[in-house]
Amino acid sequence: xxxxxxMVIDDxxxxxxxxxxxxxxxxxxxxxxxxAEPALQRLSEEKFDIVITDLKMKDIDGMEVLKRIKKxxxxxxxxxxxxxxxxDTSIEAFREKADDFFPKPIKIDELKSRVxxxxxx
Amino acid sequence: xxxxxxxxxGNALGIVCIILVAVFSYxxxxxxxxxxxxxxxxxxLNASFLKMRLSEKNYFLYKDREALKEIKEQLKESxxxxxGLQANIIRAIGKxxxxxLKRDLNEYEKALELxxxxxxxxRSLESRAKAIREAxxxxxxxxxxxxxxxxxxxxxxxxxxxxxxLTFFALVILAAITSSYMFFSRMFRNLRRIERTANAISxxxxxxxxxxxxxxxxxxxxxxxxxxCEELKTRHELLIQAKKLSSxxxxxxxxxxxxxxPLNNISMVAQTFxxxxxxxxxxxxxxxxxxxxxxxQRIKEIVQNLLDFSRPKKRDFRASxxxxxxxxxxRLVRNMLHVSKIKSRVELQEDIPLVxxxxxxxxxxxxxxxxxxxxxxxxxxxxxxxxxFDEQEDPDNVIIEIEDTGKGIPSEFISNIFDxxxxxxxxxxxxxxxxxxxxxxxxxxxxxxVKSEVGVxxxxxxxxxxxxxxxxxxxxxxxxxx
Numbered sequence: 001x002x003x004x005x006x007m008v009i010d011d012x013x014x015x016x017x018x019x020x021x022x023x024x025x026x027x028x029x030x031x032x033x034x035x036a037e038p039a040l041q042r043l044s045e046e047k048f049d050i051v052i053t054d055l056k057m058k059d060i061d062g063m064e065v066l067k068r069i070k071k072x073x074x075x076x077x078x079x080x081x082x083x084x085x086x087x088d089t090s091i092e093a094f095r096e097k098a099d100d101f102f103p104k105p106i107k108i109d110e111l112k113s114r115v116x117x118x119x120x121x
Numbered sequence: 122x123x124x125x126x127x128x129x130x131g132n133a134l135g136i137v138c139i140i141l142v143a144v145f146s147y148x149x150x151x152x153x154x155x156x157x158x159x160x161x162x163x164x165x166l167n168a169s170f171l172k173m174r175l176s177e178k179n180y181f182l183y184k185d186r187e188a189l190k191e192i193k194e195q196l197k198e199s200x201x202x203x204x205g206l207q208a209n210i211i212r213a214i215g216k217x218x219x220x221x222l223k224r225d226l227n228e229y230e231k232a233l234e235l236x237x238x239x240x241x242x243x244r245s246l247e248s249r250a251k252a253i254r255e256a257x258x259x260x261x262x263x264x265x266x267x268x269x270x271x272x273x274x275x276x277x278x279x280x281x282x283x284x285x286x287l288t289f290f291a292l293v294i295l296a297a298i299t300s301s302y303m304f305f306s307r308m309f310r311n312l313r314r315i316e317r318t319a320n321a322i323s324x325x326x327x328x329x330x331x332x333x334x335x336x337x338x339x340x341x342x343x344x345x346x347x348x349x350c351e352e353l354k355t356r357h358e359l360l361i362q363a364k365k366l367s368s369x370x371x372x373x374x375x376x377x378x379x380x381x382x383p384l385n386n387i388s389m390v391a392q393t394f395x396x397x398x399x400x401x402x403x404x405x406x407x408x409x410x411x412x413x414x415x416x417x418q419r420i421k422e423i424v425q426n427l428l429d430f431s432r433p434k435k436r437d438f439r440a441s442x443x444x445x446x447x448x449x450x451x452r453l454v455r456n457m458l459h460v461s462k463i464k465s466r467v468e469l470q471e472d473i474p475l476v477x478x479x480x481x482x483x484x485x486x487x488x489x490x491x492x493x494x495x496x497x498x499x500x501x502x503x504x505x506x507x508x509x510f511d512e513q514e515d516p517d518n519v520i521i522e523i524e525d526t527g528k529g530i531p532s533e534f535i536s537n538i539f540d541x542x543x544x545x546x547x548x549x550x551x552x553x554x555x556x557x558x559x560x561x562x563x564x565x566x567x568x569x570x571v572k573s574e575v576g577v578x579x580x581x582x583x584x585x586x587x588x589x590x591x592x593x594x595x596x597x598x599x600x601x602x603x
Contacts, residue, residue: 012382012385012386014386014389014390014412014416015385015386015389018389018390018392018393019389021393021397022392022393022396022397025396025397056459061459061462104381104382104384104385105381105384105385105387105388105389106385106388106389107392108389108392108393108396109392
């Protein structure tokens with residue numbers, strides 16, 4: 001079985017970098033993007049198992065990213081990450097069928113077990 | 122002197138003038154009356170003398186003894202008139218003339234007595250007759266002269282009093298006009314000073330009335346306005362502080378998010394560091410730690426920025442980079458932009474001249490205008506910040522533009538938007554933001570203007586004097602009075 005492919009979209013450089021280091025050790029293939037547009041472009045070229053995206057970015061709303069992924073490739077699981085721990089955004093994220101919702105600061109171990117669980121299903 | 126005193130004094134002077142005119146006229150009329158009365162007396166004396174002379178002729182012509190009796194009666198009557206009205210006559214013609222009159226009468230009487238003693242047939246009668254005729258003629262001449270003189274004097278009194286009254290009225294009118302002019306022009310000048318200050322205050326520019334304060338009711342009004350101005354200024358400062366605190370509420374959410382990112386970064390770096398510690402080289406370990414240090418520095422800056430914005434500070438003018446201030450302001454409202462789904466665009470001219478500003482205040486102006494812009498836009502709108510300096514366009518000022526694609530301000534409101542308590546946001550806004558901003562820009566010797574089109578958007582233009590080294594001292598001293 002080919003290694004599961006994960007995409008990380010976050011305008012904070014360090015988030016992508018650290019998740020890459022950590023997930024690669026577990027045998028995942030990880031690609032990181034700082035902006036949503038090139039990420040969506042990449043998604044249209046290749047199928048990813050999981051997308052971990054920030055909810056709030058400069059050029060495009062994470063919610064918009066979620067909608068487009070769910071429309072174009074419904075199989076891809078999406079985990080939303082945000083520092084914006086408000087009820088409204090969480091509810092909206094779930095309504096738009098986000099597969100999980102993670103507040104910042106991210107606990108990498110927990111994120112890993114969620115990813116594993118989502119892939120196992 | 123108080124205005125009420127001045128007005129009372131003016132009225133009193135007017136009344137005194139009227140009394141003077143009345144006294145003068147009374148005196149003149151009295152004199153005139155005396156003269157006229159004397160003319161009457163003189164007329165009757167003249168008539169008596171005429172009768173005397175007629176009887177005198179009859180006596181000499183017809184040798185009529187009865188005629189002598191008539192002369193004597195007329196003489197007696199004349200004496201009684203003169204005696205009875207002596208005071209009046211003296212007053213009219215003077216003592217010397219009166220004495221002359223009496224002497225003439227006495228001479229006539231003596232001449233008459235002499236004539237009486239002689240017989241009509243006496244040859245020396247001719248010479249006696251001559252003496253009496255001479256005395257009679259003198260009496261008539263005298264009375265005629267008196268009448269003429271008195272008539273002339275009556276005429277001259279009338280024309281003199283006419284002249285005096287006219288001159289007096291002319292002087293009074295001239296004095297009234299001059300003093301009114303001086304009184305009102307000074308009053309209007311002071312009223313205009315009050316008007317100017319009131320207008321300035323209504324525009325949010327709390328300047329006191331300068332120059333000497335007159336010691337009258339207007340002066341009291343001016344002092345009252347000045348102390349009101351002082352009070353308004355104090356309250357204005359408090360309002361600025363309150364306004365800042367309310368924007369602080371909006372900002373706090375944004376700042377919380379701002380802090381969230383570096384905190385998350387530190388947390389992730391630390392977690393990964395622990396996880397992969399064994400496989401890391403020394404250089405890599407140092408690199409991890411340096412990333413953490415960099416992120417803590419980032420947190421420090423965000424906190425500092427927030428503190429700088431909220432803390433009331435003494436005026437602190439320094440040569441600043443306006444682009445940096447614009448970027449910082451944008452960072453403070455990043456969360457609002459995100460929540461409202463507003464895109465931001467930044468078109469800042471590099472190597473722009475520095476501006477001499479109080480950074481906190483200028484930043485609060487930017488944040489205020491940007492906040493308004495965001496509230497005016499619906500999701501998908503664009504906020505554009507521009508800065509430029511163009512010697513051709515404006516050699517003295519750096520120009521900042523804050524443009525939104527919001528609903529725009531109706532033209533009838535444009536002239537009011539910098540007025541205190543003017544708000545189109547209903548209960549949401551205090552209506553103070555822009556008036557405070559206006560005051561801040563004015564205090565920087567800058568200018569703030571707005572252009573807006575309903576349905577298209579609004580652009581604020583802020584001009585701030587470009588900093589030139591030789592102006593530093595001037596700028597500081599002129600800006601001391603906030």
